[in-house]
Amino acid sequence: MITKQKGTYDIYGDLAKKRMYVNDVLNALCEKFNYGYIETPVFEASELFHRGVGETTDMVQKETYDFVDRGERNITLRPEGTAGVVRWFIENKLYGNLTDAVKVYYNMKMYRYERPQSGRNREFTQWGFEVFGPDTVESDAEVVSLAYNAYRLLGLDDVKIQLNSLGDTESRMKYREALINYFEPYINDLCEDCQERFKKNPLRILDCKVDAGSDIIKNAPKTIDYLNEESKKRFERLQELLDLMDIPYEVNTNLVRGLDYYNHMVFEVTLRDSYALGGGGRYNGLIETLDGPSTPGVGFAMGYDRTILAMEEEGVNIPINNKIDLYLLAVSESERETAQYLAQDLRLNGFIVETDLMNKGLKGQFKSVDRFNSKFLIVLNDEDLQKNEVVLKDNATKEETRVNINNIVEFLDTHM
Numbered sequence: 035m036i037t038k039q040k041g042t043y044d045i046y047g048d049l050a051k052k053r054m055y056v057n058d059v060l061n062a063l064c065e066k067f068n069y070g071y072i073e074t075p076v077f078e079a080s081e082l083f084h085r086g087v088g089e090t091t092d093m094v095q096k097e098t099y100d101f102v103d104r105g106e107r108n109i110t111l112r113p114e115g116t117a118g119v120v121r122w123f124i125e126n127k128l129y130g131n132l133t134d135a136v137k138v139y140y141n142m143k144m145y146r147y148e149r150p151q152s153g154r155n156r157e158f159t160q161w162g163f164e165v166f167g168p169d170t171v172e173s174d175a176e177v178v179s180l181a182y183n184a185y186r187l188l189g190l191d192d193v194k195i196q197l198n199s200l201g202d203t204e205s206r207m208k209y210r211e212a213l214i215n216y217f218e219p220y221i222n223d224l225c226e227d228c229q230e231r232f233k234k235n236p237l238r239i240l241d242c243k244v245d246a247g248s249d250i251i252k253n254a255p256k257t258i259d260y261l262n263e264e265s266k267k268r269f270e271r272l273q274e275l276l277d278l279m280d281i282p283y284e285v286n287t288n289l290v291r292g293l294d295y296y297n298h299m300v301f302e303v304t305l306r307d308s309y310a311l312g313g314g315g316r317y318n319g320l321i322e323t324l325d326g327p328s329t330p331g332v333g334f335a336m337g338y339d340r341t342i343l344a345m346e347e348e349g350v351n352i353p354i355n356n357k358i359d360l361y362l363l364a365v366s367e368s369e370r371e372t373a374q375y376l377a378q379d380l381r382l383n384g385f386i387v388e389t390d391l392m393n394k395g396l397k398g399q400f401k402s403v404d405r406f407n408s409k410f411l412i413v414l415n416d417e418d419l420q421k422n423e424v425v426l427k428d429n430a431t432k433e434e435t436r437v438n439i440n441n442i443v444e445f446l447d448t449h450m
Contacts, residue, residue: 041148051354052342055323057185058136058306060161064139067180069163072138074118076145077145077416080108085326086117086295097146097284111145116317116333117163117324123166125211125327132167134330146345153340161334162314163212166321169330171268174299174316175275181303181334182281185311189350190343193311195276195283196302200237200257200290201265203319204298209238210259220250240290256287267296272299295320303385304342312336355386361408363399376414376439383443385450403429 039352045053061071080100087094093370099111120139125384129184129212144160159205165173165178176194181244185193200206206349213236217224221232224239231238257365261417276283284307290427300315321329345352364373373389380387390399396413404409412424419439427434437445 039156043155045156048354048356048438049342051347051356052352053338055186055295055352055354056188056338056342056345059162060139060141060184063180063187064163067137067176069137069139069180071084072119072122072140074112074115074122074140076143077109077111078118078121079418080110082117082121082324083110083113086320087114088121090244097148099145099147103392112142113146115142115144115160115335115399116141116164116320116331119164119333120321120326120331121326123223123329124324128166128227129321129327129329135168135173136166137163153337155339158337159338161338162333163444164328164331164333166331169318171271171275173330173332174272175279177299178272178276178277178283178299179281179338181301181312181314184336185303185305185341188345189352190305190311190341190348192306192348193282193303194307195281196286196289196304196310197273197283197392198257198274198286198289198298198300199261199269199272200297200315201261202297203400205257205261205265206237208262209255209257212255212260213237213239216255217250223250237290240288251288254288257290258285258287283433285411295323303332303336305348309344311340311344314358315445357407357409358388359408359446360385360410360412361403361406362363362412362414363403363430364390364414366416368416368418372414372419376442380442380446385443385446410450412442422440 045087056168063363064071064170080098083098093113098113101109103109113359119140139162141161144158145156147156148154150156163177164427165177182193182195201209217232217236217239221229224232225244227244228239240251253382258269273283273285290296295317296315298316299312299320302313303311305311306333313337314332316330316332318330321327342352363371363376377387377389388402388408390396390402393403408429411429414424417426420440423436424439424442425434426440426442427438428449435445
């Protein structure tokens with residue numbers, strides 16, 4: 035028997051309905067913030083992610099699905115959303131007349147080869163958004179606001195922003211030098227990955243999962259101490275705006291995020307101060323890295339799996355509609371014919387309608403009425419149909435009402 039691949043899963047039933055609910059909430063919120071929807075290809079040239087995400091990241095070094103296609107091109111399945119959206123921005127020359135910010139959001143499948151665990155799979159859906167053009171604190175604040183309010187609207191009240199600044203290029207270089215000087219005496223006490231990171235990108239040591247609790251990491255220099263005056267003022271202004279919008283946050287100087295392209299603001303949304311749900315930040319140099327003109331950018335992303343898991347753990351009531359409005363029961367050929375066109379008409383008028391497609395008898399169809407938890411039912415019979423009438427029955431109260439076949443929509447509108 036052929037089975038699904040490790041780290042993947044089928045989406046159906048209640049899980050599918052939960053994801054559709056989350057999707058509807060997030061899409062509606064993005065519309066309120068005036069973000070347009072985008073969807074990029076599921077596979078891209080490997081170079082896009084290797085250059086964009088960063089050669090020194092765990093994602094590129096250990097987690098990407100890379101392959102050579104039949105045209106001998108190096109291809110990678112999409113591991114994250116930002117690089118592909120940046121490629122779209124550059125390829126379509128949207129930088130040419132930036133009178134307003136370009137604001138887009140996505141909801142796409144991603145692929146990372148990592149050990150499957152709760153809330154983390156090899157194939158997963160990620161929701162995220164990007165803003166291109168402005169290099170303002172106001173745009174940083176809007177991105178944080180959209181991310182924070184997404185979780186609040188999904189019913190997660192105990193969420194907070196973990197906030198840090200990596201500063202501009204000058205600040206980041208000074209900080210990098212300080213980390214090298216600090217970690218050099220301890221490098222042999224760190225894991226093998228960190229020893230490799232020390233040579234290529236020492237900031238990544240702070241994001242290590244193996245040595246995260248060690249005193250070496252805890253006592254490392256803080257980014258905030260190496261911000262130049264301009265970067266420091268920018269970070270302070272961001273905090274002022276978040277205070278103004280009543281968005282709870284905590285300055286976390288150990289937060290650097292796992293990707294190489296960030297500068298200035300980086301942030302994560304956490305539940306109960308510890309459980310990371312999603313994150314993002316500013317990436318002013320990424321578009322240049324991918325051969326575009328100098329254009330500021332900022333964004334955020336979160337995974338559906340971890341978000342829904344958090345909602346369930348927090349006892350959030352996720353609306354799931356397991357009821358239908360009406361079941362049409364029919365036995366004779368003419369009754370079944372009527373059921374077909376009547377079901378179509380009612381469905382197109384907005385009602386959830388089911389009818390038998392398995393040629394069951396009335397007894398079997400009544401069992402289906404109960405399984406589908408139908409609010410109303412109609413037992414079609416030829417005698418009533420000759421009078422252009424049907425008998426509508428409320429499945430809960432058992433009350434029956436004789437209705438003209440042309441007035442069923444009006445009846446259901448007033449009784450649903």
